Amino acid sequence: MWRKRLVAVSAAAIVAALALAGCGSSGKSSSATSTPGAGTTGANLSGTITVLAAASLTGTFNQLGQMFQAAHPGTTIKFSYGGSDTLAAQIVQGAPVDVFAAASPTTMKTVTDAGDNAGTPQNFVKNQLVIAVPPGNPKHLASLKDLTDPKLKVVLCAPTVPCGTAATKAEQAAGLTIKPVSEAPDVKSALTPVELGEADAALVYRTDAKAAAGKVDAVEFPESALAINTYPIVALKGSKNTALANAWVSYIVSPEALAVFTAAGFQAP
């Protein structure tokens, strides 16, 4: 009796596994028809690609992804956001992804040094730092120097991620040192304590402060002009859908995309 039931259960499990496998293979059947260099025409674009992008691109890439998919029915652009260094490490480790958009040339170099790129990285935007403060700027912070007050709780990005590198550059430009209460692993996690009212200030990208408008205010400071990050994008060698990957890269460097980026607070490269 018991044995009979076991057999039935295993049979069901095997059927389910086969069904899943079937779904998996049907998904990527259509990519073979695309011609190389079909970057902007898009008539025969289809299938799915995965884009790894710096955390600071979250809002704009989501928006651009929807616009792209609307213009090219049958395509799906999936995103995975994170600290550029983490993403670069994932690519070097062989993550099955198609495009990488980094928040700094240094993190892009990790990928190109490993030979995982297909083509030359193209710069598509620049971003600079602002001081993110709780709404209304309760501590009346006006300059980078104000952040050196030891009574303030300031969050910076860890020096290993691009926004942390930019923060260090800004500090050097201003000739001062900020003692943070925490070094966040990516720019969004640097902003969170300020949004929650648990930190008095964080050095984040202007775009991140803008995306969180209402929850934080942005204070511009002159030294940020000396700590500008350039964002490069490249299609990856491991891509199974190079036509769509190239089309996405072309779209991101297009004037149409730049309009979306500048509206979000980015600058032209």
Next chain:
Amino acid sequence: MTQPSQQQYRRPPAILLLPAVIGTAYLFFPLVGLVVRSPWGTLWQRLTEPGALTALWLSLITATITTAVCLILGVPVAFVLARTRFFGQRFVRALVTLPLVLPPVVGGVALFTAFGRTGVIGVWLDRWFGIELPFTTTAVVMSQTFVALPFLVIAVEGALRSADTRFEEAAATLGASRWTAFRRITLPLVGPGVAAGSVLCWARALGEFGATITFAGNLPGTTQTMPIAVYITLQNDPDGAILLSLILVAVSILVLVSLRGRWIGTG
């Protein structure tokens, strides 16, 4: 302590042996991978880097304090859950296990909303005593306690439920107070369960990452525990991160094995 009577060792049924081997191998191979991929040549250099040792030390200290806090708070919780009946008990039991299913990062945000300077309790701590908990070493212990306490409570409650209550009844008949009976009879009876729970609790606290990096942040020397140091290192030096994790694994195995003999009894 009570040892079970001489165990009979014999061959397990074949149908159990295969999954047992697969299960062990599944846990074993990632560890082998780490060992193989580790840049052993840089071991000494890594160990002598100030950051790594500071993080390791902070991890060991905070995980141990967390275990002590969990024992003080968790054993009574387990006792009340196992030996009493009260209205809303099922709700309390579900509440105690909640941190097990809550993503730790959300746990960190939840700790902010409770103990942060704008949190429901934190706002009064700040106003009355000038205490601000986030981004401190205390916050590290609080984050670890939040995620590790359920492990201790569940282990001890299980031990209490399976323990024989006749000894306690006998002690009560002989005039022992409830506290004396708990201290002299119940606690020694569930000793192995408490020890097992403490080990789980310590191990969970040692590996804690999500709640800690959210509520306590990441500052070398103050709140940067080993898992956080590993994560930050991973961003631009994956091999270094692997080596740091192995150091953490090795040290925790060393601690657990050396404790096992004198504390849990021979296993």
